[in-house]
Amino acid sequence: xxxxxxxxxxxxxxxxxxxxxxxxxxxxxxxxxxxxxxxxxxxxxxxxxxxxxxxxxxxxxxxxxxxxxxxxxxxxxxxxxxxxxxxxxxxxxxxxxxxxxxxxxxxxxxxxxxxxxxxxxxxxxxxxxxxxxxxxxxxxxxxxxxxxxxxxxxxxxxxxxxxxxxxxxxxxxxxxxxxxxxxxxxxxxxxxxxxxxxxxxxxxxxxxxxxxxxxxxxxxxxxxxxxxxxxxxxxxxxxxxxxxxxxxxxxxxxxxxxxxxxxxxxxxxxxxxxxxxxxxxxxxxxxxxxxxxxxxxxxxxxxxxxxxxxxxxxxxxxxxxxxxxxxxxxxxxxxxxxxxxxxxxxxxxxxxxxxxxxxxxxxxxxxxxxxxxxxxxxxxxxxxxxxxxxxxxxxxxxxxxxxxxxxx
Numbered sequence: 384x385x386x387x388x389x390x391x392x393x394x395x396x397x398x399x400x401x402x403x404x405x406x407x408x409x410x411x412x413x414x415x416x417x418x419x420x421x422x423x424x425x426x427x428x429x430x431x432x433x434x435x436x437x438x439x440x441x442x443x444x445x446x447x448x449x450x451x452x453x454x455x456x457x458x459x460x461x462x463x464x465x466x467x468x469x470x471x472x473x474x475x476x477x478x479x480x481x482x483x484x485x486x487x488x489x490x491x492x493x494x495x496x497x498x499x500x501x502x503x504x505x506x507x508x509x510x511x512x513x514x515x516x517x518x519x520x521x522x523x524x525x526x527x528x529x530x531x532x533x534x535x536x537x538x539x540x541x542x543x544x545x546x547x548x549x550x551x552x553x554x555x556x557x558x559x560x561x562x563x564x565x566x567x568x569x570x571x572x573x574x575x576x577x578x579x580x581x582x583x584x585x586x587x588x589x590x591x592x593x594x595x596x597x598x599x600x601x602x603x604x605x606x607x608x609x610x611x612x613x614x615x616x617x618x619x620x621x622x623x624x625x626x627x628x629x630x631x632x633x634x635x636x637x638x639x640x641x642x643x644x645x646x647x648x649x650x651x652x653x654x655x656x657x658x659x660x661x662x663x664x665x666x667x668x669x670x671x672x673x674x675x676x677x678x679x680x681x682x683x684x685x686x687x688x689x690x691x692x693x694x695x696x697x698x699x700x701x702x703x704x705x706x707x708x709x710x711x712x713x714x715x716x717x718x719x720x721x722x723x724x725x726x727x728x729x730x731x732x733x734x735x736x737x738x739x740x741x742x743x744x745x746x747x748x749x750x751x752x753x754x755x756x757x758x759x760x761x762x763x764x765x766x767x768x769x770x771x772x773x774x775x776x777x778x779x780x781x782x783x784x785x786x787x788x789x790x791x
Contacts, residue, residue: 392510401526403561407500409530411439413538413550416635420547425483435490440734442494447727454502454719456577460569464562466499471558478551505718521652525645528700532641539635594713599770600706601725605732607702610759612733613740617752641696648700655708667701672760679753
């Protein structure tokens, strides 16, 4: 799939890609700890400010569906860099616009074009040593997950220094710099047999139809992320109220716990390379359910709450990496489109979990939110059982083909 490169991607280049994916992904999470500050500064209600969270997720899903598949048609380095520059423009509009209407415009632009992160992940797999592709994906995904988990921390701290706009302004500049670095560091890469854009979009449905494990693993990813998103969308509401009474910056600092998840992402990638992806997924879903039990019981004790949050931050990336180790082997020639199918489901699950979590909070408080999180987790466990059956069926079919080869 690549051109004009003599060797596999170096660890240094993968680290730059990880940083870029982290900034792109994190750009959609800056607003979560800042909603109160945004509402006060822009003279709008907190509910209206919270609408930016939903809009960013919807915009991101749009970009996943309609822009990420271009990675199998266009030159991939240029596509990634171009998307990053457009995302930087959205961040700049949000940071320097000075009005709610321009914040909405900036949020939508950033959400759509920050899917640059999802073009870099399959590039890491395609341009790395095939025997270590799981490690390469795990490393880049560690950056993406770090961006998601630590975005709140950066937003909260920078807000204390210069107001809620600061994180958008700083990130816009950093995005441009990283785009320039990637333009020099990455080799050109292109699908040797690109299709038309319409055919590429149609092929998304065809890929999903042809590969049952793409369907099962995409659904699994969406359910797990939906479970955790129910927490992320309501955590600030819980922690800002009695008995905790934490400020925006203090809530943002809690995101540092997410570092544990970044570390386990690389471990999950290595274990998946050794054929232990099913065990990784099962263990992670067990941790997810255990974490929700801890969040429910620790709703009035900060230390207990933080320990349970740590468990969820470990579970989320472990499932995600094990999912990607499966789906990227299904159609190596179409990894960008496979990734588009998976990530569209992934963020559809996130937006659903977020919406249901907020609704449950409004009607039943923290107990309702925890019920939503557990419900998503139990559904994920059922989907994993289905995926295991699909894996066994595939293994049996491959064994039968080896024993009874087709005549030439």
